[in-house]
Amino acid sequence: MRQGFDNERYIELQAERIRRRIKELGGKLYLEFGGKLFDDYHAARVLPGFEPDSKLRMLESMTDEVEILIAINANDIENGKVRSDLGITYDEDALRLMDAFRQRRFHVGGVVITRFANQPAAEAFRNRLIGLGVSVSLHYPIAGYPYDIDAIASDRGFGANDFIETTRPLVVVTAPGPGSGKMATCLSQLYHELRRNTRCGYAKFETFPVWNLPLTHPVNIAYEAATADLDDANIIDPFHLDAYGDTTVNYNRDVEIFPVLRALLARILGESPYRSPTDMGVNMVGFAIADDTEVRSAARMEIVRRYFRAAEAVKRTGLGADEISKLKMLMERAGVDVDLxxxxxxxxxxxxxxxxxxxxxxxxxxxxxxxxxxxxxxxxxxxxxxxxxxxxxxxxxxxxxxxxxxxxxxxxxxxxxxxxxxxxxxxxxxxxxxxxxxxxxxxxxxxxxxxxxxxxxxxxxxxxxxxxxxxxxxxxxxxxxxxxxxxxxxxxx
The missing domain is CATH 3.40.140.40 (Domain of unknown function (DUF1846), C-terminal subdomain)
Known part of the structure; x- marks a missing residue:
């Protein structure tokens, strides 16, 4: 296969960027890790040359500096939520993730069960983890989250959560899937760390959308195609444009929540270190594209794949007609059709x-x-x-x-x-x-x-x-x- 992405350069640039952010924020960083840490086949398809385990290999280049926390929502445990790509429940995937990280010699600090309210299945999973010798922490629902800043950044909010003792300068917070409470886990830890006079900070790692590629670049359109089942979209980051005059791309949900997140960071840290959602990110994938023509071609192909997969799912289940309509629109934006x-x-x-x-x-x-x-x-x-x-x-x-x-x-x-x-x-x-x-x-x-x-x-x-x-x-x-x-x-x- 022809290559369009320099994987080794990416690993080097990404590790360097994270280390720089750790230094900028006082020597300790809670990194919310979105997407898949390994088995990232979407990235491998749209960035030919990207290895599915590239992000894990990047972290391996700084293994001694890394500690991993796995967040899982108690409601997802209670409802038996399943990872569609693997066909296993989120709680089983949390165990799978721990095994995978330990096999690569990473230090796993434990599991955080978020939004815990004594759900029977969540309590059973907690006891199962304890029986396996895994450290378990509980984070509770906070009334008014995420908008009531006074309640959240208080002893009855983040202060009521268990504090997780961590020892490494980089704490990666990951999860079986979205909605698991990764951001809240990071911010809760920041609240407790600052009360203990530990200087630290928060940042976010998301591979897509690629912030320094145009909104209309096929790689970013392919990401919208991959999330067509959600009511989300890539947009220009207005905060970054206003602060710096630079056009960057971000996800609409991250842009919408940014004012709240900035206010929370200001309450916890004294002032927010960030002026835009783009500022919070550390993703360097856009700087490792070696052949833009090849990458554009691969991304256009991925958009068409997503259309056929969604069309097959509609035929199998009868659900998802709106997704098909969105994918047709995205194909038109990318200038492709089914015959590609x-x-x-x-x-x-x-x-x-x-x-x-x-x-x-x-x-x-x-x-x-x-x-x-x-x-x-x-x-x-x-x-x-x-x-x-x-x-x-x-x-x-x-x-x-x-x-x-x-x-x-x-x-x-x-x-x-x-x-x-x-x-x-x-x-x-x-x-x-x-x-x-x-x-x-x-x-x-x-x-x-x-x-x-x-x-x-x-x-x-x-x-x-x-x-x-x-x-x-x-x-x-x-x-x-x-x-x-x-x-x-x-x-x-």
Whole structure:
């Protein structure tokens, strides 16, 4: 894949900027970390060259200076809120995050349960954490938050929250998802630290929108596309424009809450160190773009992906029509349409030729390979195999999977698992290929081609099964589907 982003420069610039902010604010910084600390595949797609774990690698460059707190909203625990991308609840994700950070040798200071009001599930989670030896702090609902400054910055507000003892100059506050109370956790800590005569400050880390790119830059439009299900938008930061005469981009919610946040900081610290929401940020991603043309192209493609994913979701659930309307508007702003997706025309044409579902994939070299529904393989399986053979240098017509590996799986599905579909899904196809590789060097060579498909785009003429879609996602292949089902039935598995 062509690169448009200098990942190593980004890591260096970002760590340097955070260290400078720590020094500017007295030697200790509470950093509200928005978005994903790792597995940031959106950033990797719109900034080709950005590694999904870049932000974590950046923090690893200053490991001895970092302490991590994980905030989670008690109401989210009580309501069983689920991370849609992982399919796990927020409380389970908090445990996953702790494991991930500890495996990378980060010091995790503990978990903060915010808005705690004795919710039974939150209390059970607290006891579970204590049983696991995890430090747990409780922060409580504050009447009038976030507008009643006098109540918030008082002993009955932040003062009633548990204080978390931290020992590092950089305290990163992260969470399973939005609305977890990261900002309130940072400000509560500031209140307690100042009462203990500890000089410290607050800053915010958000990768998107990119403050020093134009509002109309495809990277910023792609971020609006990624959050089209929310009633939010990128806007010019009016506070920054008024204070400095410079045009910068920020998120409307951050701009709307800034006067309140500035007043809170002034009450806690004596005066606010910031004159605008942009001032609060430390994001340096815009300075590491090496090829703006390549980045613009990647971001435009992401906008179209978001449209197809939303259209598929509407077809599956019947919900989200407003999101589709917003995405159509964003595509128009970015000057793109559905035909930007390179494999779409090829997939639809293949379906017309064969009369059955088909798929197409754009390979790293730019060529397009297709796959059709066959007697034993579904379109997703067929496309995956054809793509693997192409990148591995194996002839397209060559059968690399032994029948002895395929037939038993087909029989197992129909005869013992009560499946009406005897064709192999893509995960089953890879298992059959793996079995064949034990006696076939050619099959083994094809398997090694999997890594070469990471980052490729695949398009299908119908909505494929969840099983196939999940396998493609795990392989790092971006999947989009025409928003229609193969069969005109009411129930689709």
């Amino acid at each position: 997706f390179g494999g779409r025309r090829a997939a639809l044409e293949r379906e017309r030729e064969t009369g059955a579902p088909a798929g197409a994939m754009v390979l790293p070299c730019g060529s397009v390979v297709t796959g059709k529904t066959s007697e034993r393989l579904g379109a997703a399986s067929s496309l995956l195999m054809n793509a693997l053979k192409r990148v591995s240098g194996v002839d397209d017509d060559r059968n690399v999977i032994d029948d002895a590996a395929i037939n038993p799986i087909c029989e197992l599905k129909v005869d013992h698992l009560a499946s009406a579909n005897h064709r192999l899904h893509s995960d089953e196809t890879l298992i059959a290929l793996s079995i064949t590789s034990a006696t076939s060097q050619e099959a083994a060579r094809v398997i090694k081609g999997l890594e070469l498909l990471r980052g490729c785009d695949a398009f299908f003429s119908v909505i494929i099964s969840r099983t196939d879609e999940e396998l493609y996602r795990r392989l790092g292949i971006n999947v989009c589907c025409e928003p229609r089902y193969e069969l005109h039935t009411l129930y689709h598995r």
